[in-house]
Amino acid sequence: MTINARSKSHSPPAVEFKSSTFSVPVLSLTNNDLVIIEKLLDEKIKLAPEFFKHSPIVVDLSDVNKKELFINFGDLVACIRKSGLFVIGVRGGNEQQNLEAITLGIPVNTSQSNPETKIDYTKSSTRTPLQVDDELTFHDSNNVIITKPIRSGQRIYSHGDLIVLAQVGAGAEILAEGNIHVYGSLRGRALAGVQGNTEARIFCLNLQAELISIAGNYKISDDIQGAIANAPIQIYLQKNTLVIKSLV
Amino acid sequence: MARIIVVTSGKGGVGKTTTSAAISMGLAKKGHKTVVIDFDVGLRNLDLIMGCERRVVYDIINVINGEATLHQALIKDKNCNLLSILPASQTRNKDALTQEGIGKILEELAKEFKYIVCDSPAGIEKGAHLAMYFADDAFIVTNPEVSSVRDSDRILGLLASKSRRAEQNAEPIKEYLLLSRYSQERVRSKEMLSLDDVQEILSLDLLGVIPESKSVLLASNSGIPVILDEKSDAGQAYADIVARYLGEKKPHRFIDDKKGFFRKLFGGK
Numbered sequence: 001m002t003i004n005a006r007s008k009s010h011s012p013p014a015v016e017f018k019s020s021t022f023s024v025p026v027l028s029l030t031n032n033d034l035v036i037i038e039k040l041l042d043e044k045i046k047l048a049p050e051f052f053k054h055s056p057i058v059v060d061l062s063d064v065n066k067k068e069l070f071i072n073f074g075d076l077v078a079c080i081r082k083s084g085l086f087v088i089g090v091r092g093g094n095e096q097q098n099l100e101a102i103t104l105g106i107p108v109n110t111s112q113s114n115p116e117t118k119i120d121y122t123k124s125s126t127r128t129p130l131q132v133d134d135e136l137t138f139h140d141s142n143n144v145i146i147t148k149p150i151r152s153g154q155r156i157y158s159h160g161d162l163i164v165l166a167q168v169g170a171g172a173e174i175l176a177e178g179n180i181h182v183y184g185s186l187r188g189r190a191l192a193g194v195q196g197n198t199e200a201r202i203f204c205l206n207l208q209a210e211l212i213s214i215a216g217n218y219k220i221s222d223d224i225q226g227a228i229a230n231a232p233i234q235i236y237l238q239k240n241t242l243v244i245k246s247l248v
Numbered sequence: 249m250a251r252i253i254v255v256t257s258g259k260g261g262v263g264k265t266t267t268s269a270a271i272s273m274g275l276a277k278k279g280h281k282t283v284v285i286d287f288d289v290g291l292r293n294l295d296l297i298m299g300c301e302r303r304v305v306y307d308i309i310n311v312i313n314g315e316a317t318l319h320q321a322l323i324k325d326k327n328c329n330l331l332s333i334l335p336a337s338q339t340r341n342k343d344a345l346t347q348e349g350i351g352k353i354l355e356e357l358a359k360e361f362k363y364i365v366c367d368s369p370a371g372i373e374k375g376a377h378l379a380m381y382f383a384d385d386a387f388i389v390t391n392p393e394v395s396s397v398r399d400s401d402r403i404l405g406l407l408a409s410k411s412r413r414a415e416q417n418a419e420p421i422k423e424y425l426l427l428s429r430y431s432q433e434r435v436r437s438k439e440m441l442s443l444d445d446v447q448e449i450l451s452l453d454l455l456g457v458i459p460e461s462k463s464v465l466l467a468s469n470s471g472i473p474v475i476l477d478e479k480s481d482a483g484q485a486y487a488d489i490v491a492r493y494l495g496e497k498k499p500h501r502f503i504d505d506k507k508g509f510f511r512k513l514f515g516g517k
Contacts, residue, residue: 149451151405152398167451169401187449 024088027080028060032069034079041083057085058109062092073100143178150174150188162192170210179203191218193237202235207244217242250358253365254383254421256407258399260370262391263428266464267486268367269297270475271387274490276331277475280362283322285334285353287379288369289345292336298325299471300333309337312349318356327476332361342375350378372406382412385422385493388452391429392440397449400425404450424455426489430502431460443503456489458482459502 031037045052057080064071073096077087090101091109098108142160150156150164152171162176165183172188174180180192182204193200193215200214207229210221214237224244232247255268265288272284286294289309295301300323306316311334318334325331334353337344357364368379380386386407390400407421408414414421427446434440443457458464463480467473475490477483481502488498 148408149404151408152401154405154409169405169449170398171402172405185448 032071056088058089073097256368257389258403269473270486272365273473282363284365286336307337425452428458458485
């Protein structure tokens with residue numbers, strides 16, 4: 001990912017390829033009975049019709065296939081479409097299902113059916129036959145590395161960690177879904193774990209920030225004052241309280 | 249290849265126009281064909297500092313609107329024939345500036361001049377944006393005080409994101425720091441930020457320090473760029489800056505206290 005990708009306004013050529021990350025719900029199947037599936041889907045959608053309306057969805061077939069239950073992929077897609085969802089991908093499918101997916105214009109995601117997720121499904125024997133899984137993010141390289149000073153008024157967002165090899169000026173704002181590392185003075189605002197990751201941390205060499213926040217828990221400059229200045233520090237969340245601690 | 253220099257700061261009253269006048273004169277005096285453009289439409293001052301206010305007939309807006317040719321609007325400097333001035337319009341506002349119009353003017357000027365100095369208005373709105381948009385080099389004029397430093401930081405952010413070079417993903421604009429109105433005495437009494445403080449916040453290459461000097465006001469009032477006052481400290485500071493910009497190695501001056509010697513002698517602090 002390039003520097004300033006978000007703060008620059010490009011006047012691009014007609015077509016440009018960009019890497020981006022999306023959160024998409026995953027529908028993981030444990031049963032091959034289309035009637036049950038349809039019924040459960042309808043029930044689920046009724047709970048939050050706006051949320052599911054035209055929602056893209058990835059179908060996970062790994063469990064069904066592990067149980068060697070036959071399912072016709074074309075029929076399954078038709079059944080899901082009937083409930084107003086758009087199937088935009090399939091994972092964990094067998095050769096036949098993948099082939100059917102391609103003919104239906106649905107991308108096959110092979111990289112996601114890793115052993116880790118499989119273990120997860122074997123454990124979940126008590127789950128209802130059908131569920132909308134935790135959100136699956138298509139990870140690429142989500143981390144952003146910035147090598148130049150971040151100036152007042154600039155705003156940088158990272159879907160993963162944000163690593164800044166320079167200073168962050170007063171009036172600048174850096175946000176990350178993961179951790180924030182600043183190898184310089186941090187004078188602006190730094191918000192880590194902006195999507196709610198309470199495990200996220202902020203590291204910097206010199207804390208003079210206007211505001212620091214982890215997963216929505218924040219401290220402003222006045223509250224920080226008296227904290228360790230001019231020394232490497234880390235900030236993390238402990239029982240909903242921000243803890244500022246020296247690294248040395 | 250012509251080099252486009254923008255003199256900018258964000259904050260007003262820090263010495264952008266004084267600097268534009270001085271460095272354009274300095275570059276011309278060094279034998280480079282130079283033109284200085286006033287982008288402060290509606291609040292033009294460069295003509296006063298350059299002492300050509302009585303000779304303004306057409307201005308940059310007339311050129312953009314096609315009411316005059318570029319050559320009709322350019323004013324030859326009376327002190328140096330390698331220097332020309334393109335004045336701003338006093339009766340219009342910044343909305344009369346267009347990116348397309350400026351682009352055309354700069355393109356035409358680039359055929360003839362070696363250096364094009366753009367005197368930016370204060371602020372970050374249209375005038376300032378267009379002054380910096382086409383730049384190759386940026387002279388960031390900063391006073392040693394917190395608001396000026398923060399505004400400069402903001403401008404640096406815009407240079408890195410809202411300029412032509414940034415939009416075309418070309419080599420970024422080269423940024424230089426000019427610390428003006430510097431008074432060692434006031435730094436010592438903590439009324440001003442020190443050079444180190446400013447550099448720590450901005451982390452920028454220092455092109456020169458211009459001392460607070462009466463000669464600047466005198467020069468402005470008489471319409472002669474201060475760089476021509478070779479005896480004055482500010483004039484010498486600008487001469488150093490031009491030389492450094494052109495690649496000469498010159499030690500930084502006007503940072504040390506004038507009374508430093510006595511201070512050392514008597515052990516004062």
